[in-house]
Amino acid sequence: MAQSTGSGESDAEFILSLNAGSSSLKFSLYKAAREPDEIAVGQVESLGPNARFKARIGPQQVEDNLGSADHHVALQAILEQCETVLQGKAPACIGHRIAHGGVDYEGPQLLTPQVMEKLALLEPLAPLHQPHNLAAVRASVEAFPDALQIGCFDTAFHRSHPWVNDTFGLPLKYYDRGVRRYGFHGLSYEYITGTLARIDPELASGRVVIAHLGNGASMCGVLNGRSIASTMGFSALDGLPMGTRCGQLDPGVVLYLMDQEGLSAHELTKLLYNESGLKGLSDETNDMRTLEASQRPEAEMAIEYYTFRARRELGALAASLHGIDGVVFCGGIGENSATIRARICNGMDWMGITLDGRANMANEMSIGLGRTKVLVIPTDEERIIARAASRALDQLAATES
Numbered sequence: 001m002a003q004s005t006g007s008g009e010s011d012a013e014f015i016l017s018l019n020a021g022s023s024s025l026k027f028s029l030y031k032a033a034r035e036p037d038e039i040a041v042g043q044v045e046s047l048g049p050n051a052r053f054k055a056r057i058g059p060q061q062v063e064d065n066l067g068s069a070d071h072h073v074a075l076q077a078i079l080e081q082c083e084t085v086l087q088g089k090a091p092a093c094i095g096h097r098i099a100h101g102g103v104d105y106e107g108p109q110l111l112t113p114q115v116m117e118k119l120a121l122l123e124p125l126a127p128l129h130q131p132h133n134l135a136a137v138r139a140s141v142e143a144f145p146d147a148l149q150i151g152c153f154d155t156a157f158h159r160s161h162p163w164v165n166d167t168f169g170l171p172l173k174y175y176d177r178g179v180r181r182y183g184f185h186g187l188s189y190e191y192i193t194g195t196l197a198r199i200d201p202e203l204a205s206g207r208v209v210i211a212h213l214g215n216g217a218s219m220c221g222v223l224n225g226r227s228i229a230s231t232m233g234f235s236a237l238d239g240l241p242m243g244t245r246c247g248q249l250d251p252g253v254v255l256y257l258m259d260q261e262g263l264s265a266h267e268l269t270k271l272l273y274n275e276s277g278l279k280g281l282s283d284e285t286n287d288m289r290t291l292e293a294s295q296r297p298e299a300e301m302a303i304e305y306y307t308f309r310a311r312r313e314l315g316a317l318a319a320s321l322h323g324i325d326g327v328v329f330c331g332g333i334g335e336n337s338a339t340i341r342a343r344i345c346n347g348m349d350w351m352g353i354t355l356d357g358r359a360n361m362a363n364e365m366s367i368g369l370g371r372t373k374v375l376v377i378p379t380d381e382e383r384i385i386a387r388a389a390s391r392a393l394d395q396l397a398a399t400e401s
Helices: 071-081 113-120 130-143 156-160 172-176 186-199 251-259 265-274 277-282 288-293 297-320 331-336 338-345 357-361 381-400
Strands: 014-020 024-031 037-045 048-057 060-069 093-098 148-153 207-213 217-223 226-230 326-330 373-376
Touching (some): 014 071, 014 130, 024 381, 037 060, 093 381, 156 186, 156 226, 186 207, 186 326, 207 331, 251 265, 297 338, 326 331
Parallel strands (some): 093 148, 326 373
């Protein structure tokens, strides 16, 4: 455990939540409690030669140019900037978002060297995320060897899927080897279902489709708080088109690109993960705000495809749930774009989905008029991580007492 320096609140323990991507390291710092108290939040963005630090630390907004930075340098910058609230204390527990937990991990896990070895074997299943998630863990262990390191997995929420929603039409031996639908964005879905249970218990016990729409995008069908089906599958490529990822794709296209276009595995990975989705369709950008403001026909085509696929998946997930009682929008696009929400819900009156135009434009929480509730709830993946870290500290204290 971190020791007090005698300054500040001597009995306070701190929890650091880290969400590492290929080009960013997001963080939230909390005082440990049954419901962790956030005291700083921000990120180091554009990792590489021109990294920048942006955060709110206490009441202050802080920005700084870091120059060249990898995950190790980013973590050090975060801790240096947060020293005004840490006051000489190290975090007692560091919680990490990890994209893939495979079939073994259905909940938060202490990140021992043995667990880290297992997670490294899953890197091919989430190449844009897993290596960077694990790099942040290694940087944290190096900086704080005495702190608890807890992993929270985006796949864990979906381990309750029925078998038919987890399998592919391949020989069963591949399912047994781990070729199955895992689903992702589980930390976001866990936060939303927990919030629903608090603000609308009746809806939380029913049939809800949650749309996590950001640069990465997926939708999840939830029954009584448990994941039944997800648009993402074996990897984070499946389902909805995303900022730079293709979404659902006939596997015959991949075979064609290999055989007829001569693309290598490396070139296919770059195409499907980095050059497709909104960016590829618009031939411009993966930023939905820019596309909404653009007058180029390609921008409109990209938005139309994005919203069409969301409507299609909405109907499919409702079928998986045998009906629908509510829709929740979250994620950067889902929370902030009234236009995208309206376009997704347009023509869905047959499912009881009708938007209140005024409430939608005002970004209110409840934006539906029909029998199917439509809500906008900001997600908070870092808080889910902090809660898991807080429970780990409580368990450690109980074993030591």
